[in-house]
Amino acid sequence: MMLTEIFRMALVSLGANKLRSALTMCGITIGVFSVIGVMTTVTALRSSIETGISIFGSNIFQFAKYPIGGGPGEGSGRRKFDMRRDITLQQALRYKRLMEGKADIVCLKVIDQTGGAQAVYNGRKTTPGLTFMGTNEYFLTSNQYTIDEGRNFTPEDVELARPVILIGQSIRKKLFPAEVALGKVIRMKDRTYMVVGVFADKGNSFGGSGDDIGVIPITRFYGDFGGEKRTVNIATQAADQMVYNDTLDKALTAMRIARGLKPDEDNDFEIYSNDSLISAFGKVADIIAAGSFVISGISLLAAGVGIMNIMLVSVTERTKEIGIRKSIGARKNNILIQFLIEAVAISLAGGVLGILLGVAGGNGLAMMLNASVVFPWNWAAIGLLVCSGIGVGFGFYPAWKAASLDPIEALRFE
Amino acid sequence: MTAPSASPGQAERAAISRNYRPPGAVVIEIENVTKLYKMGEEIVHALRGVSLNVSRNEYLAIMGPSGSGKSTLMNMLGCLDTPTSGKYHFSGKNVSTMTDDELADIRNREIGFVFQTFNLLPRSTSLANVELPLIYAGLSPGIRRERAEQALRDVGLGERMMHKPNELSGGQRQRVAIARALVNRPSIILADEPTGNLDSRTGEEIMQLLEDLYEQGNTIIVVTHEEDIARHARRVVRLRDGLIESDARQA
Numbered sequence: 028m029m030l031t032e033i034f035r036m037a038l039v040s041l042g043a044n045k046l047r048s049a050l051t052m053c054g055i056t057i058g059v060f061s062v063i064g065v066m067t068t069v070t071a072l073r074s075s076i077e078t079g080i081s082i083f084g085s086n087i088f089q090f091a092k093y094p095i096g097g098g099p100g101e102g103s104g105r106r107k108f109d110m111r112r113d114i115t116l117q118q119a120l121r122y123k124r125l126m127e128g129k130a131d132i133v134c135l136k137v138i139d140q141t142g143g144a145q146a147v148y149n150g151r152k153t154t155p156g157l158t159f160m161g162t163n164e165y166f167l168t169s170n171q172y173t174i175d176e177g178r179n180f181t182p183e184d185v186e187l188a189r190p191v192i193l194i195g196q197s198i199r200k201k202l203f204p205a206e207v208a209l210g211k212v213i214r215m216k217d218r219t220y221m222v223v224g225v226f227a228d229k230g231n232s233f234g235g236s237g238d239d240i241g242v243i244p245i246t247r248f249y250g251d252f253g254g255e256k257r258t259v260n261i262a263t264q265a266a267d268q269m270v271y272n273d274t275l276d277k278a279l280t281a282m283r284i285a286r287g288l289k290p291d292e293d294n295d296f297e298i299y300s301n302d303s304l305i306s307a308f309g310k311v312a313d314i315i316a317a318g319s320f321v322i323s324g325i326s327l328l329a330a331g332v333g334i335m336n337i338m339l340v341s342v343t344e345r346t347k348e349i350g351i352r353k354s355i356g357a358r359k360n361n362i363l364i365q366f367l368i369e370a371v372a373i374s375l376a377g378g379v380l381g382i383l384l385g386v387a388g389g390n391g392l393a394m395m396l397n398a399s400v401v402f403p404w405n406w407a408a409i410g411l412l413v414c415s416g417i418g419v420g421f422g423f424y425p426a427w428k429a430a431s432l433d434p435i436e437a438l439r440f441e
Numbered sequence: 442m443t444a445p446s447a448s449p450g451q452a453e454r455a456a457i458s459r460n461y462r463p464p465g466a467v468v469i470e471i472e473n474v475t476k477l478y479k480m481g482e483e484i485v486h487a488l489r490g491v492s493l494n495v496s497r498n499e500y501l502a503i504m505g506p507s508g509s510g511k512s513t514l515m516n517m518l519g520c521l522d523t524p525t526s527g528k529y530h531f532s533g534k535n536v537s538t539m540t541d542d543e544l545a546d547i548r549n550r551e552i553g554f555v556f557q558t559f560n561l562l563p564r565s566t567s568l569a570n571v572e573l574p575l576i577y578a579g580l581s582p583g584i585r586r587e588r589a590e591q592a593l594r595d596v597g598l599g600e601r602m603m604h605k606p607n608e609l610s611g612g613q614r615q616r617v618a619i620a621r622a623l624v625n626r627p628s629i630i631l632a633d634e635p636t637g638n639l640d641s642r643t644g645e646e647i648m649q650l651l652e653d654l655y656e657q658g659n660t661i662i663v664v665t666h667e668e669d670i671a672r673h674a675r676r677v678v679r680l681r682d683g684l685i686e687s688d689a690r691q692a
């Protein structure tokens with residue numbers, strides 16, 4: 028009961044110095060905001076990835092020369108993968124044949140790495156920097172595209188390396204603002220292709236537009252641009268979840284045969300799936316989280332010093348008040364607790380504000396990246412705990428100083 | 442107000458009995474007390490061996506020029522300080538060896554301070570100021586409020602409970618301070634130059650209030666250097682150079 032009274036006294040004192048309390052609070056708010064903001068964004072993205080926005084369709088795994096994100100650490104790690112043999116079109120086609128009857132949907136993909144792909148039609152141009160790739164008729168399924176107008180590739184298109192192209196919505200809008208796109212011949216990297224299909228809107232995902240895309244048969248791609256320094260990504264879809272692991276086993280065998288590996292040689296290709304994508308994203312997220320942790324740790328430390336500073340000023344200013352309280356019977360602990368509560372209140376109020384702003388800001392950013400809204404309870408709880416800790420930690424010395432004042436000296440203070 | 446009425450009820454008796462001692466019982470017993478201060482290299486003998494007894498329902502003035510040890514004695518009487526040597530018993534309890542927190546409790550329960558500069562909390566209302574000792578005594582809000590209101594009415598400020606110090610005159614502020622000193626029903630009221638910051642007419646009113654409290658059975662110790670103020674007391678103790686120069690009763 029005495030505690031509630033002391034609590035009230037502390038709040039009254041804070042209210043008497045609103046601007047000062049608010050400014051001190053600001054430091055904490057900024058520190059908490061940064062860490063909660065980042066954590067909210069990361070949590071939102073993570074939960075979105077885990078619950079649906081998949082880069083691949085379901086039950087799909089992929090073989091590639093490079094791991095996602097270039098592998099651990101750029102420099103030497105990357106070089107290790109550079110040393111690997113490329114996955115050639117011949118190997119990919121052999122793999123596909125080996126998998127016939129085991130997994131029917133095998134999507135081969137080779138991406139133009141030179142950059143600057145630009146589509147041109149009748150003097151109209153798209154911006155350079157399109158995603159341009161060679162693939163086959165399973166591209167739609169494994170990459171979750173749908174056809175809006177026209178048709179998908181047929182097996183014959185791929186087999187005969189026909190000069191046909193499927194384009195994304197943004198290309199259609201740019202090149203054919205008022206005409207039908209189907210049947211028109213567009214120019215891409217100095218080659219011409221006939222538009223046979225237009226993808227439905229894909230929207231943005233993770234910073235890139237899924238609509239800035241043009242795909243041609245993979246055989247045509249090799250024919251037009253050669254096979255030098257190209258490596259094929261192979262996506263395979265298992266029939267269902269039940270046979271996923273079984274299919275993956277068979278696929279590994281098939282891929283090892285296609286690559287000509289001896290039994291004692293390790294796999295010289297990467298295997299990844301939605302799971303591995305999630306874990307790869309998780310690794311990136313962890314690094315971001317650790318970074319923001321360090322930064323906000325430093326800013327919280329600075330804010331804590333700010334609290335200590337303002338509390339020391341406050342103790343000096345209120346020496347007389349402390350003397351009065353002691354003369355009428357306040358014990359050491361009564362004074363200590365009063366000043367500690369003031370420090371913790373500043374810190375916690377700053378923390379709560381930081382959490383609210385951080386959650387709002389983080390979710391705002393997450394929504395821009397098409398992720399769903401989350402409230403990171405655990406981070407909020409940790410934030411509040413840390414703020415209380417800062418309040419107690421940095422408020423203790425000033426409070427102890429106040430509590431230890433000699434009542435006679437304090438009363439004499441003017 | 443601590444004096445028992447003709448036939449107090451049981452509850453009333455319980456409420457007032459804690460600090461109650463019959464008139465004449467010794468409240469303060471000081472024996473050969475000294476106090477040394479170190480001021481840099483120099484050692485100051487503020488008190489050089491003072492002995493003093495104060496009984497219940499006495500009205501005592503402590504006088505002396507500055508440097509006589511009067512403030513030191515007052516701080517010691519008020520349990521704000523402990524003696525370097527000698528004995529100090531307050532209501533039979535040995536104060537000289539108490540810890541800071543035990544001293545705080547004695548100040549809270551047994552002593553009511555009235556200061557020259559009033560020493561009210563500037564941002565709190567009269568009522569809140571008077572309630573403060575009761576908060577540290579751990580009383581419940583209901584009892585606190587009731588007793589604080591009563592104390593304010595007793596000093597004639599029933600209409601000024603929600604005023605803050607800067608909305609009150611000097612005399613009114615000192616009355617709030619006296620109400621605060623009274624509210625815990627202390628064994629002694631210790632007033633340090635209570636009229637020092639007041640004009641003479643207001644000062645006279647405050648002295649009249651102390652007189653009334655004395656008449657009601659309270660024990661009052663006034664520390665002053667003004668003969669006019671000391672004249673109100675029934676007994677005057679004069680200090681010089683850390684020793685008691687004279688101790689005389691007056692009419």
